[in-house]
Amino acid sequence: MFSTKLRPAIQRIQQIVPTRWIGSSASEATTVQPAFLFSPENFRRPQLPEGLKVQNLIPEMANDTTLAGLGRLVSNPEDYTVAHKTFEITQWPQPGWRQLDPGTGDEAGTTEGDFEVQWKGDFFYGKNLAIATNNNEYLDGLGAVPEHASSDKVADASHIHLWMSDYHPDGGQLFWPRQPIPFAVCLGPASCGDDITPQDMRAFHVPAGKGIYIHPGTWHNGIYVAPRYTVEAPARFLTRQGRVHARISVSWASEFQTLLRLQLP
CATH class of the missing domain: 2.60.120.480 (Ureidoglycolate hydrolase)
Structure with missing residues (x-):
């Protein structure tokens, strides 16, 4: 697991660069290139x-x-x-933890x-x-x-x-x-x-x-x-x-x- 001291820094980095992490620890982790942005122009x-x-x-x-x-x-x-x-x-x-009301959410x-x-x-x-x-x-x-x-x-x-x-x-x-x-x-x-x-x-x-x-x-x-x-x-x-x-x-x-x-x- 990541150190609790590292977690805030990692979260800030992920907000800036939306890469996917692979690995069980920060030292073992490798990154995948950021996902392709499917904007109207790029599509x-x-x-x-x-x-x-x-x-x-x-x-x-x-x-x-x-x-x-x-x-x-x-x-x-x-x-x-x-x-x-x-x-x-x-x-x-x-x-959150509260349930959807019956018959809602798919209308x-x-x-x-x-x-x-x-x-x-x-x-x-x-x-x-x-x-x-x-x-x-x-x-x-x-x-x-x-x-x-x-x-x-x-x-x-x-x-x-x-x-x-x-x-x-x-x-x-x-x-x-x-x-x-x-x-x-x-x-x-x-x-x-x-x-x-x-x-x-x-x-x-x-x-x-x-x-x-x-x-x-x-x-x-x-x-x-x-x-x-x-x-x-x-x-x-x-x-x-x-x-x-x-x-x-x-x-x-x-x-x-x-x-x-x-x-x-």
Whole structure:
């Protein structure tokens, strides 16, 4: 344990430099680089370095067996609503020792709207129109490693390289394609919490005519489609999610010097 004399100094340092400590004592502790800040600017135009490791994920076909613990395959988006008590909204944690009053802390319900995705050369962008924030436009992935990616070309990617993922602690999320097209997702278990690693992530192909519902806390990001589906306009998905829209993210590129690579359906 840290010496009680050191504890105030350590707390002041952690407030200034938000690093994570690993080790059982101050002398043994090593530090991890500060987490990537997912500001609107950084999310749209992250500075991704050259030479990142690439971890290949072999896609599985999404069904209720393969998705167990992560989410569900969706045949009708109206099967997952708060009214039907099938859409999960997580009760807000109690800040002190007093209990939440019954029936409170999970009353915000859901918000919904279109989630647009589009390829621009090797860059795959998403825009979430369901949430009222300016932090709703993202670079979701790349068709090539950063040093070889170009926007001055026809989009022709057969794979996508993912540099980040996130989860929502306040509720689930549903994605339903407005047109029946296949898409891919990349998911990690909520049980990993904030200690998620690239090795915990799995790739899934969702067949045309189906959608996906993701449990609260499941690591994910957006949905990924092949370039042929965004030639004339962005591909649009209905997204339904908790109205609070808390989001906690990991940068695979910054924290693990890694990209997750998966084949597009």
